[in-house]
Amino acid sequence: MKQGIPLEGISAEPPRLMAVHAHPDDESSKGAATLARYAAEGAEVLVVTCTGGERGAVLNPAMDRPEVRADLPAVRRAEMERAREILGVRQHFLGFTDSGLPAEGDPLPEGCFATQPLDVAVRALTAEIREFRPHVVVTYDETGGYPHPDHVMTHRVTAAAFDAAGDPARHPGTGAPWRPLKLYYLATLSRAWFAAMHEAMTARGLDSGMGPLLEGWPETAPTPEVTTRVRCDGYFAVRDRALLAHATQITPGESFMRHPRDIEREVWPTEDYHLARPLVPVDLPEDDLFAGLW
Numbered sequence: 001m002k003q004g005i006p007l008e009g010i011s012a013e014p015p016r017l018m019a020v021h022a023h024p025d026d027e028s029s030k031g032a033a034t035l036a037r038y039a040a041e042g043a044e045v046l047v048v049t050c051t052g053g054e055r056g057a058v059l060n061p062a063m064d065r066p067e068v069r070a071d072l073p074a075v076r077r078a079e080m081e082r083a084r085e086i087l088g089v090r091q092h093f094l095g096f097t098d099s100g101l102p103a104e105g106d107p108l109p110e111g112c113f114a115t116q117p118l119d120v121a122v123r124a125l126t127a128e129i130r131e132f133r134p135h136v137v138v139t140y141d142e143t144g145g146y147p148h149p150d151h152v153m154t155h156r157v158t159a160a161a162f163d164a165a166g167d168p169a170r171h172p173g174t175g176a177p178w179r180p181l182k183l184y185y186l187a188t189l190s191r192a193w194f195a196a197m198h199e200a201m202t203a204r205g206l207d208s209g210m211g212p213l214l215e216g217w218p219e220t221a222p223t224p225e226v227t228t229r230v231r232c233d234g235y236f237a238v239r240d241r242a243l244l245a246h247a248t249q250i251t252p253g254e255s256f257m258r259h260p261r262d263i264e265r266e267v268w269p270t271e272d273y274h275l276a277r278p279l280v281p282v283d284l285p286e287d288d289l290f291a292g293l294w
């Protein structure tokens with residue numbers, strides 16, 4: 001890790017990073033190379049997965065077999081364990097049930113994550129924060145980054161738990177108060193990223209497959225301001241292996257697995273973040289999630 005002026009009280013501890021995600025596979029598709037890099041450099045990294053992904057579909061035709069569909073929760077748990085091992089991080093399930101992606105106007109399934117009283121879910125995550133004691137927490141922005149009810153709920157729960165965990169009056173009985181110092185929102189998979197990849201591939205005479213996505217990108221889509229670019233191109237291969245471990249969710253050679261990795265390393269060697277809550281003085285833009293802490 002970087003040397004610097006240590007903050008009083010945390011200098012002797014390894015840096016700790018918590019990433020809070022909605023479903024198994026989200027940690028491998030959003031910010032995974034960052035997690036792998038910090039873990040390899042000696043940080044303690046914990047992924048908290050809010051739901052078990054029970055209502056996800058089998059998206060990879062090669063995995064769409066009766067025995068897989070029959071026990072998808074167990075299959076996804078095993079995939080998560082493999083991805084965790086590849087990334088070199090720890091992982092906990094928060095224990096809520098996937099809300100699925102209901103058709104417009106359809107109600108959410110009873111008891112699912114997105115219908116939980118906010119306080120119940122915040123209490124569960126507060127307990128995780130008080131146990132792991134992260135210095136930095138990463139999650140999605142207010143939009144969820146993608147309009148899935150579990151992603152929006154993950155944002156709400158994480159932002160609230162970030163604020164609650166250091167307050168002894170909140171959620172007594174879930175461990176000693178702990179105040180994380182920086183909260184980040186993922187700014188990966190941005191329009192700018194897709195546009196840069198599309199342009200670079202087109203310039204090399206390759207069909208990016210991203211044209212329709214870019215054309216259909218809503219003008220009104222919010223773009224979180226990038227404050228922090230973490231160089232992690234050395235870990236894109238680890239990210240890819242973790243992603244492929246979620247075999248029911250990813251088809252090799254399709255969508256995100258399609259663009260040439262040498263182009264990605266050349267054009268966009270970072271994963272990007274928006275610093276939403278700094279509780280320490282910061283100097284933006286930064287290139288390290290732990291900047292200002294060590």
Ligand SMILES: [Zn+2]
Nearest residue numbers: 022023026148
């Ligand atoms: Zn998800």
